[in-house]
Amino acid sequence: MDSLDLVSPYLYRYKNVNLLVKDKMRPKDLDALLDAEIRPTDIFLVAYPKSGTIWMQQILVQIIGAAHPDWVEDVTNRTHIPMLEIRFLCDPFRPRPDPRVFRSHLRPGMLPNGVKNKQVKVVYVWRNPKDVLVSLFHFSHSFVMLETPESFDIFFQQFLDGDVFMGSWFDHLKDYCEAQDQLNIHFVQYENMLKDLRQEVVKLCAFLGADLTDEVIDHIVEKSTFRNMKTDPKANYKDIFETNYYTEPTMRKGIAGDWKNHFTVAQNEHFDKVFKEKMGNFPLTCTWEVKQ
Numbered sequence: 501m502d503s504l505d506l507v508s509p510y511l512y513r514y515k516n517v518n519l520l521v522k523d524k525m526r527p528k529d530l531d532a533l534l535d536a537e538i539r540p541t542d543i544f545l546v547a548y549p550k551s552g553t554i555w556m557q558q559i560l561v562q563i564i565g566a567a568h569p570d571w572v573e574d575v576t577n578r579t580h581i582p583m584l585e586i587r588f589l590c591d592p593f594r595p596r597p598d599p600r601v602f603r604s605h606l607r608p609g610m611l612p613n614g615v616k617n618k619q620v621k622v623v624y625v626w627r628n629p630k631d632v633l634v635s636l637f638h639f640s641h642s643f644v645m646l647e648t649p650e651s652f653d654i655f656f657q658q659f660l661d662g663d664v665f666m667g668s669w670f671d672h673l674k675d676y677c678e679a680q681d682q683l684n685i686h687f688v689q690y691e692n693m694l695k696d697l698r699q700e701v702v703k704l705c706a707f708l709g710a711d712l713t714d715e716v717i718d719h720i721v722e723k724s725t726f727r728n729m730k731t732d733p734k735a736n737y738k739d740i741f742e743t744n745y746y747t748e749p750t751m752r753k754g755i756a757g758d759w760k761n762h763f764t765v766a767q768n769e770h771f772d773k774v775f776k777e778k779m780g781n782f783p784l785t786c787t788w789e790v791k792q
Contacts (some may be wrong), residue, residue, distance in 0.1 A: 503527070507663055510647040517607060518667045524587045530610060533584065538614025541599040543708070544622045545581060549605055549665055550670045552690040555754070558729055559583050559701060562720040567710040571597050584611075604763045606667045608679040619684040621708060624676050627690035628786045629669045630759035630771060633659045637762075640665070654734050656767055660774050669736055677783055691756045691787035726754035738751040747774035757789030762765040 501502065504521065505629065511518040514527050528713065529634070545560060547553045557577040565572045572711065573596075583593035592602055637655050640646045646665055649655035662668030676685065682771040686707040691698045698721045705712055712720075712724035761769065 502732075508647055509667070510645065511665060513667070514730050515607070515610060516667055517610065518665055518670065520586065520645050520664070520665070525585055529549060529587075530585065530606075533606075533610070534610040534613050534615070536593070538612045538616045538618055538620060539598065539600065540620060542614075542618075542620045543599050543601045544611065544620060545583075545603040546599060546611075546622055546676070547603075547605065547627070548627075548632060548669050550632050550639055552625040552688075552693065553605075555690075555693065555724065555726075555729070556623060556625045556688065557603065558724045558732075559704065559720065563602065563701070563705055563708060563710050563712070564599060566712055566720065567595075567708070568599065571599070577780060605672075607672060607675050608683060609675070616682050622683050622685040623688060623707070624685055624702065624783070625688045626663050626673055626676075628756065628759075628788050629659075629775070630732050630763065630768075630788060631690075631756055633763050634759050636664060638709055653767075654658055656771075658765075660771070663761065664676075670775075672785075674779070674782070680748060687784070689784070689787065694754075694756055694790045704748040756787060758791070 502529075504513065504526075507513050507518050510521055512521050514530060519525060519530075519779065528674070545553065545556055547556070554577075557580070561580050562576050566682070570721045575631075579590055579648075581601045581603050582590040582594075582790075584592050585606055608616075614620065633656065636659065637649060637652060640649050640655070649658075658664050659669070666672065676687075679685065686698055686704065688704065700718065701717055701721055705717065723732075757788070
């Protein structure tokens with residue numbers, strides 16, 4: 501095995517990103533991704549973990565399937581949109597029809613060079629970091645390739661320090677904001693999808709060049725509600741749950757503001773202080789809660 505910069509028995513650090521020790525990808529494989537063949541029609545879905553990737557997968561599969569009927573396959577969403585840097589379940593470069601869609605948690609400088617050079621479309625989903633922290637805490641209890649947190653207090657500080665899966669949320673989002681001049685990127689806020697999913701789907705269709713009727717858009721929105729996705733075996737990762745990679749279902753609540761059920765007053769004040777220090781010039785506005 502290559503010598504790895506271990507963060508824990510479950511994570512190793514490479515280029516300030518924390519990756520899975522138990523996965524097949526190693527630094528040389530990540531470097532090789534830079535030269536991966538990218539087509540102008542490719543689409544990249546990028547997000548920090550637990551920011552809405554599964555939700556956006558469902559939306560993209562529905563939009564692209566409606567715009568390109570020949571694209572549709574009888575497979576799960578995660579097979580339709582494989583993970584670029586995690587290879588233990590699906591090869592992202594297997595033969596499949598255009599437009600190919602990849603998903604990734606990597607920083608912009610670790611994506612294939614063709615993403616920038618060919619100006620392929622990048623959909624970046626982001627979510628308020630307090631809810632990301634809580635969701636990642638629960639995910640770390642469920643996903644067998646991650647270490648189970650000792651306590652919420654310890655995990656809280658690990659998140660702020662960037663010592664969790666994929667590293668710092670703060671640096672991840674800042675890197676993509678700073679890369680807007682180099683990448684053809686469309687930002688989607690998780691909380692905006694909760695507030696008005698149809699509006700976000702319409703904007704996404706415009707970015708992707710998908711000219712769909714109102715009736716089709718309404719169908720996509722209905723298929724992409726949390727309620728329907730939770731019972732859709734192509735969307736809810738039920739197949740992975742059955743392979744023992746997860747000990748609990750992957751779709752938990754799908755809300756904004758769950759952090760209030762976990763943070764103490766002191767933790768919330770500390771988080772706000774760190775957020776202000778790290779994101780002082782942040783060009784986007786966080787939404788910390790959405791009333792249901």
